[in-house]
Amino acid sequence: MIDCPYCLMPQSFNRGDNCESCGKKVPRQFIDSARVKPPIYIVTYGSSQHGKSTLLGSMSFILERFGMIVQRSFHTYLDPYTTERVAAIQRGQLTGDPNLGATPMNDNPQPLLIALKNFPVPQESQVFVIFDLPGEVTDKITDRVMDDSTPAPLYARAVAKAKTVWFIVSLYDTQREMRLTGKSINNLFFSYQLVMGHFNVPLQDRNILVVYTKADLLMKEDDTNQLRIPDWIYEYLGTDKYYEVGNRGVARPALLDYNHYITELERVSAELQSFTESDVSGGSAFVAMTQDSHAQLYFTIDSAQGSGTTGVEIKRIRVIDPLIWSILLSKDDPNGASTTALILPTQVAQDVYAANLPNVLFDRLRARNIHPSTYFMGELRTAFTDSSIPSDINPPVGRVPLIGAILDHLSAGSVAVVLTGNTLPRDVDDFAYTSWDDRLLLIGTDKAVLNTRIRWKFVAQTPEDLEQIVREFLRQLEALRAR
């Protein structure tokens, strides 16, 4: 089943391109893409004037020239509304007229449908369904979903639908609002939590991406701005190589190193979370509440217009970060249920660690939008506390090379990628000719790996070998899922 992007009602689209529920014609490209891979739903959620549409506008400028920083990558607007709406937002940004870009309040907002081709790797595409919700939504949404006399508006259902919600927060404006109305960043979470509760959506299945906007205003020294911004934030913003990409006639910057970029994103997110807890009003409660709800919390920061307000001097700093986060967080599973496990060898496989194969493999998976949980063979707990991998890995000493307990604990449909040296997991043959046949990939540095009875087994000695193996395995996996 595919959800109609306009009314979010699931259907097969077997009888044509028109939605059987709302009657709208759904772009064929959207339907074809959704049959293979679910689209990424994004909702911008934040108060008025915090920069939601401006961020999207700046993002669109960069997407339109994305091929400059990612080879062969390009975008497509999938319907006329998206084309017109993006053009209006862009005009608003170029002329400095905020009314041109502002989103009108509407019970049934129409999403932007954008395809991004060949990203993050060639032949991989993303389709985004972006609901740019007006600021008034955050004021009204709780009343509307609590009102049993009318059906919940589409914007509330969109909020519930999106796996990753963007909390758009201008820290500069939040400080002013705190003084005037007492509202803090927590109010966004309260209303979001209530909406999700109304639709019985467990928050543990959801990601909250806090997007701090208007970073340039935080440099102001005035009565409103009381925040002391750490130097590393300035450094992160100041080292964006792509802030001019959206402007015509600029020189071609270096190509985007996706793996390096997402490592930076993760670092910045962790640091922004600490900053939020220690410096932002209501921030520590916000982080604690979110963690208590089991939602996953991430942070990013940008400046969608730089210090400029009109025309060519606009600097769009770090505006693609939220988009990359949403791709990362969409992971490889449409339902959020199954996962990918990367199982690393015991300390005996020194050749594997000396060749840095675990990090290379982890990066190759992540470049394909797979965010694996990492384990060491013979140990049931995950190897690292978050979905990352350190550059210097210290596998536990004395563990038995086993994978069975780990595989048995993964949810149905999960994928396991097992990296080993010349010592095979003792129990690997337990999984031959089982439901793991298509989902278990064994990579060894010695041809002994080929003696196992499982289906997907390869010898790899170089990072290039890994690249090819991962590509081939994932291709068959995708084909299988499409069937």
Added chain:
Amino acid sequence: MTDYSLKVTGDERTGFPLVTLMIPATDTTPALAFQVGWMPLTWVQLEYFLAETFDRRFDAAWYQNMLSRSGRISANSLARFSDFPSLFVRGLTLQEVQIIGRWWGGDRFIVPTVKQWQEVQQVALGQPPANLEAFNIEPPLSPRAIGASKALEGLAATSDIQRNLADQMLLRGGLRELVMLESGNATVVGIGNPSRAVEAFNSDSLLKLDEGNRSRRIEVGMRLFLKLEKNVTQGENNGIAVKDLS
């Protein structure tokens, strides 16, 4: 006439089947209530323990030593019934059995006495084989537990011998199993009527293990025995209601 009750559940640690067995008191014996492993301890179950324990005694060298003595086979490779012993862990010492058992069941785990083990076997001998798939087992069995049960069942089904629950659970024709000679006595023996695949010249006599229990006997496996809480009743019976044979 005395009623026994049997019920099958899934072991929460490893997803292998457990049989709940309640034997009411008689004039001469107190009531017994156990959960007993459907089969002796398999390699798969031991490996669950190894994946969670931080006890350095159970390291890769220890595992390799155990493996070299008795071999390990995957259930899906089991081609002949005579290979079945390699599904199971054999040669554990009493101390190792107690450590593994505590991980499993805490204070509920016991190393049974000869008498307790025989009581369980006696009940099972009087029962027809049970079809695990017919039960709605909770927690559900793990795929590897189902695989092991099916593999054993498939191979045993080719035999002409009239089978019963004891044969199915390998309480007869299986391994020897490590038990205590009697309560309060640390003497350890191997009990059972082992298969010829385990002992060429098998007998049903007790096999006395070395004093201090330092040697590892390839014939001797272990089975999970858990004491049940006192308030367990015969309700919720998805198993087999059976009659006293006496």
